Amino acid sequence: MRRELARWGALRSILSKRTAALHSVMRYSCVNEIPSVETYRALRTGSGLSAKTVEAAERGLPHSLFAVQVLDGTTPVGMGRVIGDGGCFYQVVDIAVLKAHQGKGIGKRIMTEIVQYLEANVPETGYVSLIADGEAQNLYAQFGFVHTAPASVGMAFKRRAR
Template sequence: MDELMEVFPEAPSAEEYNALRIAAGLSPKDLAGARIGLAHSVHIVTLRSDDGQLVGMGRIIGDGGCFYHIVDIAVHPSRQGRGYGKLIMKALMDYLDATAHPGSYVSLIADVPADQLYRKFGFDYTQPKSVGMYRRY
């Protein structure tokens, strides 16, 4: 990393969230839905530049007891390739290591090549025993 970047346990605004998702190549979300989703997250971390701009984020959703799902790992393209995704994942995993109950199930959906980052944190593929599925509205 070429600059010191600190992880903050705070939610971005819905507008910042959407702007980062779009910049990072993720799909935009409805702003009303984003506000609800961000408010109901189990844990959120953000990275901000010196001038306060949202540079990266990640969050954990779920029931806070048995099931956790890691989502929204995103780093602005101007800052990608500098280890910020790893920094975000480490902060999320530190939270889970400190709070997740024995037997908890932590899942994520990995886009290739980001799956290689997640493998470094102990995640493995579910196939052939199970496969990820989704339905979009």
């Protein structure tokens, strides 16, 4: 009898945690639209990514091939974009979730939307890449992204200050 009660208690605990996680994910909705400049800048800095100037955001955002925002009610709390030439090369960028909303499945939701777009739109010989910061590589690996080294390595160009 005690074993059964212990098992029941453990099962209730597991179900309670899963239900809480499900409710957490269900409260969020996705919209496939490019964020405003203000939203873009706030999500980048609020998630720990580097800041972008208004000028850079105004120039770059309209050239997005695809964008997704995750909303908590009507408030954007996460985003992701795909950029590129629309045929040969695509890059996943700006995967950002506000710190207060991290760990709730929002990054997975963003990547699910992005991968659906990629699967529907990238030609057979198209190349999709991304730069994974730190532990984010674990998220991207769940969606089929793999390390390219040693065959190739990512490199960056830093513009000199004017």
